[in-house]
Amino acid sequence: MRTERPRGTPIIQVTELRKEYRMGTNVVPALRGVSFAVGAGEFVAVMGPSGSGKSTCMNLIGCLDRPSGGNYELDGVEVTRMDPVTLADLRNRKLGFVFQGFNLLPRMDALGNVMLPMVYAGISGRARRERAVVGGQQQRVAIARALVNSPSLILADEPTGALDSRTSLEIMAILQRLNADGATILLVTHEAEVAAHCSRRIVFRDGRVVSDEPIVERVSATATLASLPSEEAAA
Numbered sequence: 001m002r003t004e005r006p007r008g009t010p011i012i013q014v015t016e017l018r019k020e021y022r023m024g025t026n027v028v029p030a031l032r033g034v035s036f037a038v039g040a041g042e043f044v045a046v047m048g049p050s051g052s053g054k055s056t057c058m059n060l061i062g063c064l065d066r067p068s069g070g071n072y073e074l075d076g077v078e079v080t081r082m083d084p085v086t087l088a089d090l091r092n093r094k095l096g097f098v099f100q101g102f103n104l105l106p107r108m109d110a111l112g113n114v115m116l117p118m119v120y121a122g123i124s125g126r127a128r129r130e131r132a133v134v135g136g137q138q139q140r141v142a143i144a145r146a147l148v149n150s151p152s153l154i155l156a157d158e159p160t161g162a163l164d165s166r167t168s169l170e171i172m173a174i175l176q177r178l179n180a181d182g183a184t185i186l187l188v189t190h191e192a193e194v195a196a197h198c199s200r201r202i203v204f205r206d207g208r209v210v211s212d213e214p215i216v217e218r219v220s221a222t223a224t225l226a227s228l229p230s231e232e233a234a235a
């Protein structure tokens with residue numbers, strides 16, 4: 001048999017996944033039958049135009065919402081038939097979320113003090129320095145939070161969307177290191193440059209997957225950062 005399968009054990013298997021949102025009498029078909037498998041250790045870029053269903057799919061994979069139809073197996077367990085308590089437990093143990101802006105703790109200072117040094121370790125001496133880029137700091141805190149339970153699956157919905165290029169590269173360097181350490185990552189992005197750091201690209205359009213291919217020449221964010229002029233020189 002020569003069926004195409006992702007390398008490693010599938011951590012995610014979605015089959016004919018559908019989601020319809022009801023708006024009064026209107027029904028918005030956000031996902032129209034999406035099927036793919038993601039192996040443990042993959043780093044998947046989820047791309048596609050605005051409104052194509054990327055966030056809807058991420059929310060379903062993150063067990064934040066229930067599909068209207070289809071199947072979803074997380075680590076071999078059918079999520080759509082799981083009771084809410086088991087589901088919440090699974091979510092807490094296995095998943096980490098890095099979404100744009102809305103998953104920050106109201107008081108980030110304490111957590112930042114404890115977690116950020118750990119996240120920074122292994123990036124670069126420079127990155128440890130206090131920085132004035134607020135968005136970058138927030139995303140680092142979001143990543144630190146996502147990591148509290150060492151999740152096997154990290155879901156990031158446009159984590160670099162509002163960041164400058166250097167900060168965005170620093171976030172990608174963190175995610176690449178986590179991936180190298182074994183985390184499976186799904187990352188939504190509109191930017192081809194960001195997706196180039198991933199190992200596979202899934203493209204959505206109109207609630208369907210229209211392409212799904214490996215990324216052959218994967219870019220190292222750490223290497224790019226090292227090649228940039230120093231911040232002192234840039235200032």
Ligand SMILES: Nc1ncnc2c1ncn2[C@@H]1O[C@H](COP(=O)(O)OP(=O)(O)OP(=O)(O)O)[C@@H](O)[C@H]1O
Nearest residue numbers: 021022023028030049050051052053054055056057
């Ligand atoms: N809570 C909701 N209620 C009603 N419709 C929704 C809801 N969330 C999303 N939609 C609709 O579902 C479709 C898919 O939206 P989704 O947010 O998944 O797209 P997206 O690919 O993440 O877009 P973007 O790149 O702008 O973030 C769109 O038509 C959107 O308007």
Ligand SMILES: [Mg+2]
Nearest residue numbers: 054055056157
């Ligand atoms: Mg979205």
